[in-house]
Amino acid sequence: MKKNIGWVLGLAVALTACDVNNELEEIQGPVVPDVALQAGSADFSKYISVGASFTAGFTDGAMFIKGQENSFPNILSGKFSMANGGTFNQPLMSDNIGGLVSGTTVVQEPRFYFNGAGPARLDKMPTTQVGVPATGAPDFHNYGVPGAKSFHFVAPGYGSLAGLANGTANPYFVRMSPTQSTVIAEAVSKQPTFFTLSEIGGNDVLGYAIAGGAGENQTGNPDPATYGSTDITDPDLFAQTFSGLVDALTANGAKGVVATVPYITSLPYFTTVPYNPVPMDAATAGAVNQGYAAYNVGIQQAFAFLVANTPMTQEMADAEIAKRTITFAEGQNAVVILDEEGLTDLTGINPRLLSLRQTTADDLIVLPASAFIGTTVGGNPQMINGVSAPLGDQWVLTAEEVAGVKTATDAYNATITSVASAKGLALADFKALLEQASTTGIVFDEFTTNASLVFGGLVSLDGIHLTGRGYALMANTILKAIDTTYGSNFADATNGLAKAADHPTNYSPALE
Numbered sequence: 435m436k437k438n439i440g441w442v443l444g445l446a447v448a449l450t451a452c453d454v455n456n457e458l459e460e461i462q463g464p465v466v467p468d469v470a471l472q473a474g475s476a477d478f479s480k481y482i483s484v485g486a487s488f489t490a491g492f493t494d495g496a497m498f499i500k501g502q503e504n505s506f507p508n509i510l511s512g513k514f515s516m517a518n519g520g521t522f523n524q525p526l527m528s529d530n531i532g533g534l535v536s537g538t539t540v541v542q543e544p545r546f547y548f549n550g551a552g553p554a555r556l557d558k559m560p561t562t563q564v565g566v567p568a569t570g571a572p573d574f575h576n577y578g579v580p581g582a583k584s585f586h587f588v589a590p591g592y593g594s595l596a597g598l599a600n601g602t603a604n605p606y607f608v609r610m611s612p613t614q615s616t617v618i619a620e621a622v623s624k625q626p627t628f629f630t631l632s633e634i635g636g637n638d639v640l641g642y643a644i645a646g647g648a649g650e651n652q653t654g655n656p657d658p659a660t661y662g663s664t665d666i667t668d669p670d671l672f673a674q675t676f677s678g679l680v681d682a683l684t685a686n687g688a689k690g691v692v693a694t695v696p697y698i699t700s701l702p703y704f705t706t707v708p709y710n711p712v713p714m715d716a717a718t719a720g721a722v723n724q725g726y727a728a729y730n731v732g733i734q735q736a737f738a739f740l741v742a743n744t745p746m747t748q749e750m751a752d753a754e755i756a757k758r759t760i761t762f763a764e765g766q767n768a769v770v771i772l773d774e775e776g777l778t779d780l781t782g783i784n785p786r787l788l789s790l791r792q793t794t795a796d797d798l799i800v801l802p803a804s805a806f807i808g809t810t811v812g813g814n815p816q817m818i819n820g821v822s823a824p825l826g827d828q829w830v831l832t833a834e835e836v837a838g839v840k841t842a843t844d845a846y847n848a849t850i851t852s853v854a855s856a857k858g859l860a861l862a863d864f865k866a867l868l869e870q871a872s873t874t875g876i877v878f879d880e881f882t883t884n885a886s887l888v889f890g891g892l893v894s895l896d897g898i899h900l901t902g903r904g905y906a907l908m909a910n911t912i913l914k915a916i917d918t919t920y921g922s923n924f925a926d927a928t929n930g931l932a933k934a935a936d937h938p939t940n941y942s943p944a945l946e
Contacts, residue, residue: 468928471516474921476689478514481522482575482626483507484587484618484683487899488633488908489578490606491524495555495896496532496545497562497580497606500941504902507576507630509909509932513924514628524576525568525610530945533560534605541605546895547943548888553895556943564605565595571611577621579607583637583667584675585658590615622682629683629690630912632862634676635846636695638667639839640898643698646800646828647835653842666838669845676846680853689920691860691912694847696868699798699836702887703897705872707799711807712767712821719762725822726760732787733758736780754778758791762821768792769799769807769820771830790824796833801887801897803829860919862912878907879934891939902937 483489490497491505502508502524511522532545541564544556568574579586581604586592589602593612597603607617614620621629641664642649649664656671683690698704714722737751758777760770773789780787793799799807803820806829811817819825831839847865854861868885870876871892875884883891883903892904900908910931913924924930 469923469926469930471513471927471930472921472923473517474917474923476517476916476920476922477627478517478519480520480575480625480627481507481511481514481629482577482621482624482683483510483630483632484577484621484679485630485632485634486578486582486637487580488636488905489576489630490580491578491905492580492899493894493896493901493905494532494545494547494553494899494941495543495894497527498530498532498545498941499526500530500938500945501532501545501902502526502576504905504937505576505578506632506905506909506912507578509906509937510630510912511575513909513913513930513932516927516929517922522575523570523573525571525574525606527568528562529560530941531556531558531560534562534564535560536564545941548895548940549943552888558946562609565598565608567611568609571609572613572620574610575624577607577610577617579604579617581606581637582617583641583658584634584672584679585667587617587634587679588675589617592617593620618679618682622685625686626683626688626690629688630693631679631683631690632693632908632912633695633864634679634692635667635672635843635850636698638672638846639695639842640698642666642835643831643839644703644800644898646826647831647838648827651838651842666842669842669849672846673849676849677853680857680859684857684859689859691862691915691919692850692854693862693912694850694865695843696865697840697843698898699831699839700868700872700885701898702885702890702893703801704798704831705885706801706887706897707804707807708766709793709795709797709799710766710768711799711804712762712769714762714764714767716764719764719767722762722821723760729787729790730759732784733780736783736787739783740778758789760790760792768794769830770822770824771797771820772824772826773832774827776832776834788824793830794833796836798831798836799825800829800831858919860912860915862908862915864908864911867907867911876907878903881934883907883934895940901939903934903939906932906934906937 491502493501534542544558546553591597592604593607594603595608612620614623645664649662651666652668656668737755740746741748741751770792773791777789807820809819811823817823872885875882885893894901916922917925
């Protein structure tokens with residue numbers, strides 16, 4: 435059969451002659467309209483921040499320029515500028531090394547950096563001199579004072595140059611060259627229309643905690659003149675002081691945000707070192723146990739004496755014997771500590787029966803102990819810190835001491851929440867923020883942050899203060915609280931919240 439293929443050839447010629455565009459046009463996604471920022475009833479024209487080290491932008495164990503630029507108040511001021519916010523000046527340090535010097539003597543160390551194995555201090559000399567005013571003094575808006583406890587904000591002379599010699603002044607506040615006698619008076623003198631009052635109460639328990647509970651719990655003592663630097667502040671004194679701070683800031687009609695205090699014991703400074711950090715093989719464990727054999731027998735004999743001659747019951751004795759018996763085994767082992775507050779003093783019966791026990795999962799070993807456990811005492815290989823030589827009080831926060839920190843924190847937060855409600859202020863719940871970070875983690879844009887050291891993204895290399903990204907998360911928490919209370923729309927407005935990728939989790943050691 436004869437086939438007609440002329441039309442096929444004609445079509446082929448036609449297609450060859452045509453200029454065919456084989457590229458598909460890009461499919462456009464939906465257009466997201468810009469959402470204008472609305473300030474609601476808040477007036478951001480004169481923003482003042484008051485607080486301690488978090489407010490200052492302290493990170494990686496030091497204050498330095500880049501860290502300050504990523505402070506949450508500075509991040510907030512950038513967002514407030516979208517709603518008629520004014521200038522925001524900070525008392526910047528002289529370098530990105532961090533630390534302070536007096537002449538040629540280093541009085542506060544440089545910042546940490548990650549050396550590939552863990553946090554390490556920069557081997558560089560700070561250039562920020564103690565007592566020399568910061569550039570721009572005294573025209574500042576950030577009154578974040580590292581190390582300040584609640585009562586320090588109302589302490590006369592806390593910014594006095596003369597007070598540095600006797601320890602009554604704070605070098606970071608001295609740098610601001612204040613014109614008023616107290617931190618709060620200086621802040622109020624700037625006539626804020628909006629303020630943040632953050633982490634007040636944190637240092638009131640932090641000094642005690644990082645000292646392993648070596649200070650005193652001053653609950654019931656309202657006189658701070660009698661306190662040591664590592665003591666817990668009386669909750670009643672805190673309540674009086676915090677109420678006074680808020681009264682001063684709101685006296686001229688300013689609005690603002692106050693923030694709850696996290697459980698600081700959830701920070702990696704207290705959670706990184708496990709309670710059982712000592713690896714041991716069977717032979718070594720047997721040798722160490724032999725060394726403690728006489729001690730273990732001695733405590734049994736001492737408690738037998740107490741049961742026979744005092745009101746102590748056998749049940750009570752058995753419980754403490756179990757707690758005090760020192761035993762090592764193959765694998766990971768708890769360290770030996772001296773617990774003079776939690777155990778019965780047996781030295782009156784036998785001077786060699788010190789109050790020793792091994793740590794449990796309820797105890798918190800502080801971060802610096804990681805470099806101390808396993809070292810020798812005076813070079814003696816038979817005396818190993820944490821094994822044959824007990825750790826002192828400063829290395830471990832016991833369960834009872836942890837409870838004291840949390841009880842005080844709960845009392846502080848009750849005051850903060852009550853004052854916020856009474857004054858109609860926004861409340862940022864930083865306690866809940868850290869709880870979430872230390873358990874499930876927090877999704878922040880394309881990142882998931884948590885409270886682990888080095889790689890968690892939230893807490894800096896000192897194990898206590900936040901990273902730049904962590905401070906951005908704090909800023910967003912505050913902005914959302916402002917939305918709730920004052921009717922603004924930071925959470926919905928275009929660029930109304932800080933972006934995680936814009937704020938670092940670490941700084942290069944080359945940064946100076």
